[in-house]
Amino acid sequence: MGVKINWRALVALTVLSVSLGAQAQDGRYVVGAGLADSTGEVAENTMFGYADDKQVSTGLQQRMHARAFTLTDGQTGKGVLLVVVDAGAISQAIHQQVLRQLAARYGGRFTEQNVMISATHTHSGPGGFSHYTLYGLTTEGFQRGTYQGMIDGILRAVDRAVASEAPADIRFGRSQLTNASAQRSATAFARNPVAERAAFAGQIDADMAVLRFERGGKAFGAVSFFAVHPTSLTSKNTLVSGDNKGYAAYYWEKLMQGTQYRGGKGFVGAFANTNAGDMTANLHLHPGSGPTEDEWENARIIGERQAQAAISTPMALSVSGPIDSRQKYFDMSRVQVRADFTPDRQPHTTCPAAYKSAFAAGSTEDGGGGDALVSMGLVGEGRSNPLIAALGTMLFYPSADLVRCHGHKEVAIAMGTAQPFPWSPEVLPAQVVRLGQLALVAMPGEFTIAAGRRIRQTVAERLGLPLSQVLFMGYTNAYAGYNTTPEEYDQQDYEGASTHFGPYTVPAWQQNVAELADALRSGNQLANPLVPRDLSAYQVSLRAGVVFDDVPLGKRFGQVEVQPKSIYRRGEVATAVFWTGHPKNDLRQEDSFLEVQQRQPDGSWLTVRDDNDWDTVYYWKRVFVAWSQATVSWAIGPQVAPGTYRFVHKGNWKNGWTGAIAPLSGTTQAFQVR
Structure with missing residues (x-):
């Protein structure tokens, strides 16, 4: 039987050992x-x-x-x-x-x-x-x-x-x-x-x-x-x-x-x-x-x-x-918390994860998905809703022990006891x-x-x-x-309502990190008997992927639908619209969906902005079934040098017959920044 060598790992370790040899000489x-x-x-x-x-x-x-x-x-x-x-x-x-x-x-x-x-x-x-x-x-x-x-x-x-x-x-x-x-x-x-x-x-x-x-x-x-x-x-x-x-x-x-x-x-x-x-x-x-x-x-x-x-x-x-x-x-659903880590100096336990109805309200100061429920008065920070609690009881059947363990929290979503796997x-x-x-x-x-x-x-x-x-x-x-x-x-604001494992969650974490710190100080190693479950085989997506891309008759992928104006002044926003494919076809990591290019004195074009810059935006919109458009924009700041510029859009489209994904690109007419 042959021996399989991980050459990448071997090379990396060799390079590391050389580096460490040089390092050890000066202690850095x-x-x-x-x-x-x-x-x-x-x-x-x-x-x-x-x-x-x-x-x-x-x-x-x-x-x-x-x-x-x-x-x-x-x-x-x-x-x-x-x-x-x-x-x-x-x-x-x-x-x-x-x-x-x-x-x-x-x-x-x-x-x-x-x-x-x-x-x-x-x-x-x-x-x-x-x-x-x-x-x-x-x-x-x-x-x-x-x-x-x-x-x-x-x-x-x-x-x-x-x-x-x-x-x-x-x-x-x-x-x-x-x-x-x-x-x-x-x-x-x-x-x-x-x-x-x-x-x-x-x-x-x-x-x-x-x-x-x-x-x-x-x-x-x-x-x-x-x-x-x-x-x-x-x-x-x-x-x-x-x-x-x-x-x-x-x-x-x-x-x-x-x-x-x-x-x-x-x-x-x-x-x-x-x-x-x-x-x-x-x-x-x-x-x-x-x-x-x-x-x-x-x-x-x-x-x-x-x-x-x-x-x-x-x-x-x-x-x-x-x-x-x-x-x-650590299994945070069942930590036995010692008295020296709790405010009342009594031992306590953590609980299987659960949320209160106030969780759905989101944070008043930051907003969230429950804004509509808040506006209707159904949920709110620090408030209970018996109807939501009753619905939670019918859906999750929280036990009396679970409800008691969570103290002031009105259990609405008992995700820790869901079957066949906890929800978190x-x-x-x-x-x-x-x-x-x-x-x-x-x-x-x-x-x-x-x-x-x-x-x-x-x-x-x-x-x-x-x-x-x-x-x-x-x-x-x-x-x-x-x-x-x-x-x-105990206040049961959004943060407390969203604390998974009950009132003694933080004391449990204190006890856990104390164990780690003690091992570090003593030089002892710790057994790690627990392993998080792997749920990769149970994943479902309800959002359809890209089936295919298309453009209207007479159009082509990358074609400019709306050209930028011929002249912009600093402080204005330049925009252009292209026919494009779905950006899910290629994430374009280490690349870009848009570029702003400036014409150089020798006639070549230099990219001066792309979609990572704070003053550019790439918008994507589904126009009709498989037709989509990309709108690119550039907020021209006061420090931008006057000159000649243009937009370049890059993307990918999916062929509905073969499933093949092909690149696309388009370039606008030049425009002046003054």
Whole structure:
């Protein structure tokens, strides 16, 4: 029997060993940074975040990206992989498949122990990438194109990070950012102890933490950690976008110059989320409001504020010391929580997952799919609805023990006891990483600022670290809703109503991370007997794929239907309309659906904008059955150089007879910018 050799993994490990040999001589770290396009389906795909089945994508305002960083200890060879993805969440389906693919590529280098995959939590990204029913209810089930697009982008970013590995310095700093978030659940927050509330001036988590990676004193990558919901864009928006955190990354990477979004080279700046469960970007506490009444301007401003804060944060700490990590899966539906982790100093248990009717209301400050129910008075934050509770009883038959376990929560959706599988995951990962004098805590959901602080305190105490040197990463490695303190839970606002595992969910997480931190401190390994279920064989999509594309008689794919005007002035919006195919035919990752080209003095054309730029938009519209049009636009800013420009549209169309997918392109007439 022959021996099959994984040559890619062998080469990668050989390169790593050479790098580490050089690293060990000077004691620094080996660091790599990679950027890749992870955009999913940008048309006829329900978005993830607001749980609004009417928020169906109609185009692209900004491409989604995965940003990956490999951090390796040159002395021991131990390391971690940190990935930040423009997405609403990281599902277990994504996490499981990425780990399988990493094992195929790199052998045992990257495992569940040292891989952290985190989502920015934009609410304007494509959905349908979870294997669990709860998250497929509003996305018409599983959407394979978006799922695969996210995985491809993550893996490409990791490959690029590995390829760029070299000795580097890691620096760390903290600052305060007070005008980019607001407390959206003040009544629930006020239930926490006075001393705890005092730690949050203005009822917000203003901490901006930054890891920066340098060679020769020059930064080539960075990760910012800041708590805010990327909900500047409302549920009425149907254009795929990274929202405020997407703009923050775009701003910093453009400012540093040299970042090539097609090809993934240059400076990589990621904006990770933390304990943002009750932190809204809508500063006026109303959807799409604050600091202005223009949601797109709000996304830009809140994003720029994050970027500028990250850039100006002083790097006060030069990171040094070993890298190590611990990860373990816990069944959160049945944790026996010890008395030393609960506010009343009594033992308690967590519960199988359930929601209250207030979950359907969404957050008043950010909006969501339940807006119509709220306007009719059927649901609301902190309110019960006996009718919905009765319907939930008929559908899910919650037991008396389950209802009693959830305390103040009126059980309306008992997804944890659904058959044959729970509607949301209960076997979930927790992870603690030691990075020199720092610790990173990765958690699978949305934690309020008080909940996040309690978990950070638990890890800080166990590892003997200052609280300021323990970083929290929410939305990481899996997703299972909200996590509120027991005090906040009793208020049963949206966040408490959406806390899956009952009032003692956060104390259970504190107990879990204490176990991980203790193992890190002692150097002991942990058994990991639980394995999340794999539901890949049970997926259904209710949204039809592309059957075929067509154009009216006398038209051709790529033909310009509406030409741009001949002259535009700065401050105006240039537009053009093309006959096109469905964008699901090809996600065009590492490419573009539109280009703005400028004529050069020698007569050639140079691409100066594409569909990743904040001032361009690609709209797609089904005109009739299989006919569709693409409208491209460019908001011509005051800094644009006068000259001659044109639009180029690229796409793909599907042949109804053969099923073959072919490229298409079209070019407009030239127009002047004055």
